[in-house]
Amino acid sequence: MSRTPIAIAPRRPVEIPGQQGITGIVPRETLTGSAVAVDDAFVQALEKVCTKVDVDANSRADYARDWWPLGMVWATTGHVARMPAAVARPENTDEVAAILRLANETGIPVTAAGGRSGVLGNSLPVFGGVVLDLTQLSGITDLRGEDLSVDVMAGTFGDSFEETLQKEGFTAGHWPQSMKLATVGGWIACSGAGQMSTRYGTMADITRSVTAVLADGRVIETSQFSHSSTGPDMTQLFVGSEGTLGVIVSACLNIHKKAEYTESGAWAFDSFDAGVEAIKRFSHRGARPAVVRLYDATESRRNFDTKDQHILLIHNEGDPALVAATMSVVRAECDGKPSDTSLVERWLGNRNSVHALDDLILERAPDTMEITAPWSKLAKIYHDATAAMMAVDGTRTATAHISHAYPGSAGLYFMFGGRPEMADRPRWYRDVWNAGARSVLANGGNLAHHHGIGLQRARLMGEAMGSSMEALQAVKDALDPRGILNPGKLGLKSSFGPTPDWADRAAPQE
Ligand SMILES: Cc1cc2nc3c(=O)[nH]c(=O)nc-3n(C[C@H](O)[C@H](O)[C@H](O)COP(=O)(O)OP(=O)(O)OC[C@H]3O[C@@H](n4cnc5c(N)ncnc54)[C@H](O)[C@@H]3O)c2cc1C
Numbered sequence: 001m002s003r004t005p006i007a008i009a010p011r012r013p014v015e016i017p018g019q020q021g022i023t024g025i026v027p028r029e030t031l032t033g034s035a036v037a038v039d040d041a042f043v044q045a046l047e048k049v050c051t052k053v054d055v056d057a058n059s060r061a062d063y064a065r066d067w068w069p070l071g072m073v074w075a076t077t078g079h080v081a082r083m084p085a086a087v088a089r090p091e092n093t094d095e096v097a098a099i100l101r102l103a104n105e106t107g108i109p110v111t112a113a114g115g116r117s118g119v120l121g122n123s124l125p126v127f128g129g130v131v132l133d134l135t136q137l138s139g140i141t142d143l144r145g146e147d148l149s150v151d152v153m154a155g156t157f158g159d160s161f162e163e164t165l166q167k168e169g170f171t172a173g174h175w176p177q178s179m180k181l182a183t184v185g186g187w188i189a190c191s192g193a194g195q196m197s198t199r200y201g202t203m204a205d206i207t208r209s210v211t212a213v214l215a216d217g218r219v220i221e222t223s224q225f226s227h228s229s230t231g232p233d234m235t236q237l238f239v240g241s242e243g244t245l246g247v248i249v250s251a252c253l254n255i256h257k258k259a260e261y262t263e264s265g266a267w268a269f270d271s272f273d274a275g276v277e278a279i280k281r282f283s284h285r286g287a288r289p290a291v292v293r294l295y296d297a298t299e300s301r302r303n304f305d306t307k308d309q310h311i312l313l314i315h316n317e318g319d320p321a322l323v324a325a326t327m328s329v330v331r332a333e334c335d336g337k338p339s340d341t342s343l344v345e346r347w348l349g350n351r352n353s354v355h356a357l358d359d360l361i362l363e364r365a366p367d368t369m370e371i372t373a374p375w376s377k378l379a380k381i382y383h384d385a386t387a388a389m390m391a392v393d394g395t396r397t398a399t400a401h402i403s404h405a406y407p408g409s410a411g412l413y414f415m416f417g418g419r420p421e422m423a424d425r426p427r428w429y430r431d432v433w434n435a436g437a438r439s440v441l442a443n444g445g446n447l448a449h450h451h452g453i454g455l456q457r458a459r460l461m462g463e464a465m466g467s468s469m470e471a472l473q474a475v476k477d478a479l480d481p482r483g484i485l486n487p488g489k490l491g492l493k494s495s496f497g498p499t500p501d502w503a504d505r506a507a508p509q510e
Contacts, residue, residue, distance in 0.1 A: 001473045005170060008160045010138040013115045013182050016065050019073030023307060027064070031500040035128025036109055040083035042102075044458060046130065049098035052089035054238065054359030060110045060336060060471050063087050063113060063131040066405040067181070068456065070429050070502070072361045073422075074308035081124045081455070081502065084111070084131040090384045091136045093211070093249045100247065101217030103130060105483050109496060111486045112243035114155060119368065120454025122190065122242055126488035127496040134185055136247055149224070154185030154248045170255040173200025173290075176450075180354050185248045189398030193411060193450035195351060197404045199290035202450065203239060206254050210238045212246035215480040223310060231364050237475070242452050243486040244336045245479050256483040259317035263327045264344040268309040269336035273379045275310045278334045279405050280375045287329040292405040294345070296382070299399045299415065304343050311334065313344050325454040333474040364396070365425060369436050369451040375408045377444040378402075388439035394420035394430045406451065411449040430503035433457070437464075453490050461491025 029035075054060070064080035065071050071081060090096045103110045109129030116123050125131050136353075137155035143165075144150070150172070152161060158179040158304065165171055175194035182192070190209060194201040209224040222235040240249055266500040269275040293313045295303060300311040314330050316323045332360045360366055373381045382400050389398035395418040404411030412505060414436060420428035437447060437460050447457060447464035461471050469491065476483070476492050485492035 002030045002145070004141065006140040006143065008139045008156050008164055010136045010155065011157060011160075013117070013135065016067055016072070016116065017361060018065070018072035018424045020358075021075040021078055022065075022080065022261055024058065025078055027061050027075070027078050029082050030074055030079050031126060032084045032504065033053075033092060033497055033500050035085070035341050036107070036496055038108060040131060040345055042106055042108060045084055045102055046086060046099065048320055050088045050090050050095050052091070052136070054087040054089070055084075055085070060084050062115070063133065064124065066116040066118045066121060068119055068121050068124070068454065069361060069365065069367045070426060070456075071121060071124070071355065073365075073425055076362060077184035081121065082126050082128055084125040085128050087131045089133045089135055089136050094215065096132070096213045096247055096249055097217040097219055099130065099132065100213055100215055100484075103215050104482055107482055107484065109484050109487050110247075112185070112189070113155060113180070115187075117178045117181035118190065118454055119185065119451050120155070120456035122398050122452050122454035122489065124455055126455060126500055129484075132247060134247070134249075135183060135465050140164060140252065142241055147169065148215070148255050149252055151249045151250060154183060154188075156184050157183050158184065158187065158192060161256045165255060166258055169258050170315065171258050172206060172253055172255050174203065174335060175351075175358050177352055177354070181354065184251060184253070188239055188248055188443060189242050191450065191451035193404050195403065196290040196317075196394055197411075198288050198292050198406070199316070200256065202404075202456070204236065207235055207239055208254055209235050210253040211250045212238055212248050214246045214307070215482065217487050219456070225253065240452065241488050242454070243322050244476060244490050245485065247485070261310055261319045261320040261323055262315065264313075264315045264341055265330065265334075266329065266341050266343045267312045267334045267336040268306065268339040270308045270310070270410050271426065272382060274336060275312050276375070276402070276410075277338060277396045279402065279410065283405050283407050284329045284376075285329050285333065286407075287326045287333075289314050289330060290318070290328050291315035292402065294402040296399050296401065298397070299401050304346065304507075308477060309339075312345060313347055315344050315348065333381040364417040365420060365428070366415065367429065367432075368451075369414040369416070369433065370445065370451055371412055371414075371437075371440045371445045372449045373412050373440070373445040378412065379441050381443045381445045384443055385436045385439040386412060388435040389414070389416050389432050392428065392435050394418040394424065394428045398436070412445070413449070429456070429468040434460070436501060455489065455499070455502060458489055458491045465491070487490075
């Protein structure tokens with residue numbers, strides 16, 4: 001049973017909040033240091049190898065932004081972090097390879113971009129150069145139902161991809177909230193996790209192989225087998241690499257039969273820690289329901305109008321016998337009070353909505369920080385990190401929920417906000433992130449669960465990676481010796497200079 005190929009029309013990314021602030025103007029740049037010089041001769045050479053090259057100032061301004069909250073703040077006053085000199089929209093792997101070959105020979109930075117839904121400045125071209133918009137590479141090239149695998153092009157948007165799979169009777173099981181905003185290449189490059197990751201896994205589990213173009217234009221394809229003992233797994237090198245090691249042009253992903261049966265439940269706990277213990281117990285017994293979400297009391301009140309309760313939502317799907325067995329383990333271990341199951345329906349109805357951030361971003365400076373915590377340390381990490389963030393001048397709220405559960409750990413998602421003065425926002429964002437992230441690291445958690453590193457967390461990578469940072473740098477130097485791929489990210493050294501210190505830039509005032 002093989003279906004090949006299935007067309008999915010390419011489309012443009014969804015408009016990023018704050019757009020009106022930069023529409024029709026040439027925005028000013030906020031980052032320190034200067035961009036790499038790009039002359040007309042380079043642009044002409046680029047136009048010879050790529051059909052679609054855009055040097056219009058308004059288009060370049062669009063590609064100078066993603067969903068990083070500070071970038072949205074800057075946009076409201078007509079600023080962006082850094083403008084690229086050109087936007088290239090390759091239509092096939094040959095064009096991607098030719099662009100990278102040219103950029104490598106001439107030492108021009110190239111930053112890959114998918115839906116630009118990264119929330120940490122991941123796809124911002126901090127040294128200028130070329131932004132490589134991969135959204136023209138769209139569609140399924142092969143679907144092998146018997147092998148439960150699909151070959152998909154990197155620029156395919158998540159919602160169109162999943163809809164197409166479901167029509168064929170399958171699912172990839174990857175459901176980020178940003179389903180409409182993000183592409184498959186971005187999912188892999190950020191090592192993303194969807195809302196059903198407890199059952200289907202994260203992108204590290206879902207990705208079987210990638211086809212990637214290296215900095216010098218060579219094309220490599222990693223092994224497609226779901227298990228192999230032929231040396232280290234080269235696929236995983238690209239999962240979470242954020243465009244710094246190669247450009248992913250397509251991937252082979254695991255798929256599953258579309259679920260026909262679902263069961264849900266909701267429970268209320270008197271404390272966050274009691275909810276954590278319940279999830280830990282059923283996870284230890286091997287129960288892996290698709291959705292596991294435990295909200296602290298503040299978030300429970302915000303989402304479900306409850307009072308002093310910590311709400312746990314469970315939603316499972318799949319084979320009826322397996323779902324029933326899993327749910328009976330969950331019920332047995334959730335000794336909190338059963339709550340209204342319609343809360344799950346309420347969450348399912350809203351789970352992909354993206355709030356109108358334009359007003360919120362100025363009023364409340366909302367942001368999020370997701371990390372992984374082992375069960376033994378999770379409760380302390382939750383209490384200490386929220387307290388550390390609250391202690392930063394200007395912070396008004398710091399809350400959290402668990403949104404991914406694994407046998408030995410869980411993904412903890414902090415939400416915070418404040419009312420810092422406009423001019424003080426870059427400093428506030430840096431300080432609150434430093435306080436939260438360093439508290440998590442000191443208590444035995446990690447730096448990032450599924451949003452990646454981007455520009456926001458680059459300075460913390462050395463602290464988080466420790467001795468393995470040197471090995472990552474060696475891999476970078478071997479695969480991209482001139483350092484052209486997304487420089488300034490992942491805490492890697494760059495031949496273009498140090499990663500700009502964005503926090504020292506006062507939020508520009510008009
Ligand atoms: C409202 C909202 C909700 C979100 N919810 C989730 C969630 O539930 N789960 C989750 O995991 N994330 C979530 N995110 C974060 C974001 O959507 C993910 O990180 C997503 O995977 C990024 O995909 P993208 O196509 O937009 O990539 P971009 O933002 O364009 O790029 C992200 C990084 O990947 C690199 N990159 C992109 N494409 C390629 C490629 N083909 N080859 C090499 N490198 C590439 C870029 O250089 C950059 O470093 C959310 C974001 C928003 C705004």
